[in-house]
Amino acid sequence: MEDFHHNFHLFFDEFGLQQQRSYGSEPMTVQPQIGSGTLHRLIPRPDLDIVFEDLTFHSDFLMPLTTKTPMVELHYCMQGTRVLHVERNQYEFVPGMCVLQLVDEGSVQFEFTGNQPYQALSIGIPISTFHHYMEDYSGARNTDFSSLLGRKPFRLFQESIDPAADVIIRRLTQSVQSCRMKNLELESSVLELLWSAFQSFLFEPKLLRLSTMDKQKLQRARDILLERMANPPSLIELSRMIGLNDNKLKMGFKELYGTTVFGYLREKRLEKAFLLLQQGDLNVMETSLTVGYSNPSSFSEAFRDKYGVNPGHLRRRSF
Template structure:
């Protein structure tokens, strides 16, 4: 099967929604008929084996759409607003606001369900099986994650989790790029690859066998340490104080925490501080200085540097971007 065939899955979905691009160009924004609702679907193909789909629409009536896939593929989906249901072989899968979904698709019939007057906003990124294999291969060309093994005997498999702040920043940037005709393909490809890398690490490859060697009691104590650090991120205890609080010596805490969370205690704390800062800035409830203080940074300049290093944007610029996106 050629890599281009997986695009037919998206084409079938768009056709069943009843939208059509002007002049027959499938990469132009396709608008929802005025009699059915409002909004658009934008398809972009930055390279032959990657397709981006940005959908933003609402329907005046409940919609139920039957589709059939024609080629195996992998799709990464970010539901930014609203909800939709997917029915496959008697099972229902929900896509809700703030959810990231990684889907492995064989050939099957399915039905999408959209609610009445419910604005829906999502980013979908699709690749064919050949590209998935290429992405998962190591330097010697081998891989321990095969599409057929992941899918097994089922025609469909899905993983879902809350969209992380880091992924949200990349996804929103990619959406804005996809909606701008002058965005370079390189930028779109880089954004898509970064999101796939995050998702594959989270859903498929991120496991540490060293964590399995910890006793049940030690694992529970280390989870408690994690919770204490997150709940007291503005004024966290020292490592020694934390070890006393959970009843585990500091060496076991350091080694066990690294095994379970693939990070040091204070490296983990830094990540959670920046994720919380992202949430506070996005909500608009605090300015940059207040946010830095709320998550435990006494130096605003140091906070701004850490935020920029993680998310690729200054916190002040992020606040302005968030306000601009909210108006669209």
């Protein structure tokens, strides 16, 4: 089996942490000269690496890393923000976000904000295990790591943490802190999180039977997203506002509009930003805030990915 654990070893080495075990449970304390907090690593079996992060850095912390082995990582951000730089792209991890990452060999850089607690759960598996999970009982497989990744060294899928996953994460965190969890419970909980993420990001959803009332509620959800573009509700808040459970909201919205709830919001934000920049009344910073991006760099990167031009260049061309 490929040693995907090496990527995690490199991550811990950058914190100045010494790993003593290659299996089991290992809590590690951050070096006091850079910050405070712990990273709790669990390796219940050879093809599974689980890390709970609870960190605070004294100042902004940049950490370069070169991954040596392809892997799949599922990351849940519960508190704080983290930015990941890959080639000329950057990705912001914010509270309440679930991120599925396909990672090939290559160089990345992590950016942590100083004096801000960062709490997260990461689950890593090797490519062989990922392919095993993608197979049906007959051995057939329609989803392949290389096909999903293409020619890029990195691919990311993201959406809000759904309520069911949030319950599992909280239970895992509490059990690990109290050291009261059997491997069976740990592994089954992690597999449930992986299944939920794969189903959401990688598998085609089964068509729902949407009633006229359901469609009206989903249209209302769309209208709310557009009305509150700069400060949208969470998925669970939106589901309550329209009177649908969160699962039917997610699945029904994708069936009706061809994308996820927050994928739709992202597209509409960028479309509005394009119009605002063409009008020329707002600068790039003001435009990014108007459409709901708190980080102008993340906005510029998303805008460039969609339209192939920097937002600043578009605004200058409008005069």
